Amino acid sequence: MSRPSISSDLTDRRLLLYGRLLAFGLGFLVALVIVWVSSRQSHIKYSEDIYKFAQVGRNLADGNGFSFDGVLPTMRRAPLYPALIALTYKFGANSTFPLKIIQCLFAGGICLFVFEIGRIVYNRKTGILAAVLTAFHPMVFRYVPDVQVENFLAFLFALTVYISVRFTLRPHPASGLLLGVCGGLTMLIKASVLLYPPVFAIVWLLVLRQRKREGKSSVDSSDSRPISAMPSRPILCVAMIFLGMAITVLPWTYRNKTVMGKTVLVSSNAGGEFIRSFVYLKPEYMLLQSEPYGKGEYEANLMEVRLFEAQGKVWEKDEVETEEIVTKAAKDKLLGAPLETVWKCIKGLFSFWYLVAQRNNAILLIALALLSWTFTLIGIPRAKAEGRPIWLIFTPILTVWFTYALLLALGRYSSTVIPILMIPTAYGILSLGRRSLT
Numbered sequence: 001m002s003r004p005s006i007s008s009d010l011t012d013r014r015l016l017l018y019g020r021l022l023a024f025g026l027g028f029l030v031a032l033v034i035v036w037v038s039s040r041q042s043h044i045k046y047s048e049d050i051y052k053f054a055q056v057g058r059n060l061a062d063g064n065g066f067s068f069d070g071v072l073p074t075m076r077r078a079p080l081y082p083a084l085i086a087l088t089y090k091f092g093a094n095s096t097f098p099l100k101i102i103q104c105l106f107a108g109g110i111c112l113f114v115f116e117i118g119r120i121v122y123n124r125k126t127g128i129l130a131a132v133l134t135a136f137h138p139m140v141f142r143y144v145p146d147v148q149v150e151n152f153l154a155f156l157f158a159l160t161v162y163i164s165v166r167f168t169l170r171p172h173p174a175s176g177l178l179l180g181v182c183g184g185l186t187m188l189i190k191a192s193v194l195l196y197p198p199v200f201a202i203v204w205l206l207v208l209r210q211r212k213r214e215g216k217s218s219v220d221s222s223d224s225r226p227i228s229a230m231p232s233r234p235i236l237c238v239a240m241i242f243l244g245m246a247i248t249v250l251p252w253t254y255r256n257k258t259v260m261g262k263t264v265l266v267s268s269n270a271g272g273e274f275i276r277s278f279v280y281l282k283p284e285y286m287l288l289q290s291e292p293y294g295k296g297e298y299e300a301n302l303m304e305v306r307l308f309e310a311q312g313k314v315w316e317k318d319e320v321e322t323e324e325i326v327t328k329a330a331k332d333k334l335l336g337a338p339l340e341t342v343w344k345c346i347k348g349l350f351s352f353w354y355l356v357a358q359r360n361n362a363i364l365l366i367a368l369a370l371l372s373w374t375f376t377l378i379g380i381p382r383a384k385a386e387g388r389p390i391w392l393i394f395t396p397i398l399t400v401w402f403t404y405a406l407l408l409a410l411g412r413y414s415s416t417v418i419p420i421l422m423i424p425t426a427y428g429i430l431s432l433g434r435r436s437l438t
Helices: 002-038 053-061 080-090 097-121 124-135 150-169 173-187 196-214 234-260 270-280 292-309 319-336 338-351 359-385 391-406 411-416 418-437
Strands: 218-220 226-229
Touching (some): 002 124, 053 080, 080 097, 097 124, 097 418, 124 418, 150 196, 150 391, 150 411, 150 418, 173 196, 173 234, 270 292, 270 319, 270 338, 292 319, 319 338, 338 391, 359 418, 391 418
16 A cells, blocks of 8 residues: 555655756756857847946955955945855956856756745646746846846845745744845845845744634645644744844944944945935836936936035045935935825836836836736635635735835846746646636
8 A cells, every 4th residue: 555655755756856957957048048148149238247246356356355446445235246256256267257157057046946935835837837937037037147136136035935935834943043044145135135034024923823813733835735833932933033134144234334434234325225216216217218227327326416515525435424425315305205205115116027228128027027917916816715825925025026116116126026926927827727627
């Protein structure tokens, strides 16, 4: 009687291995093709290193500190991506090509984590389709050939979401610490994701409370096998999440305080991004009548220049001074015009999915976003009927989405959560197929 179960178990393991290899291999190969194509054509322009990450990385590798010019230290950038670049230089790289290969590996990793999350929350077919959709989504492979942070950020964010899913299956203080550390590392790429681990912890506690009220002592995996009992120390688990974030991020905060003389959690200019967002979300940019990265950026820069001139200061002359002025301006704007801020955030919720440099690209992203959310909404009723823990999917998406709506909701930032969105999109597509057969 035991032979069929052993055979079935071996088959399941083999299918799982094939799924993982397919997800990673497809993501890696698509990204590799994009790198190859980008080096052999002139029709598509890549920005390469417009934010000077490689410049900071080179100074780090040369022993000149975390600096743009090798002389003055900076807190304008989060440290982890320049540190990765510095590591490639330390190993003898004379160009950014090795970094692009690493980013191809990140693309494969993103697809692998998407497969794993989709498999656990929904089922194996959903995981495979989600990985395929992710591999071919332009906002996932777009930043592989550039020296930009989005690809690395999406990789670590997908890893953090995956760890959070695993945490809910077997809650333990050690896994909570791992989740906090991974979330902290993601913050050290870009601080805009800092709210996800705390929001996840709160939602998880609320879910536990609801399960307790309903008398449910275990949570089911996608194949209906009970995985874990109610955790005995949920508050300790949550505390360890915060501890993991603290031990990862606070050393860098201490560096900013001691080196720059300013307490900045990860990187500066959050206030500047906030006040600039009011410019980018003007009708002419939202309606794609003008390019936000062209005329819009010039207008935003001019706004900041005039802000500084009004106080007898020079824009971006001194980082600490600049941070103090833009932070105060952001607070004044938030407190002085709360309704305008609310309206700005509402507009930001839409622009987050499409507002990019070129009009044709924006239209493509609008279409893809509408399709994704349509299939996602189609799949929600079936997911609820099947008891799927869809909060594990929507908590990271909504947290990052609303954070950027408050700060600066440009389309490229959606690349952080698009891989996660592909999971309910895939489930919605499969649900539609099953519905048509019934």
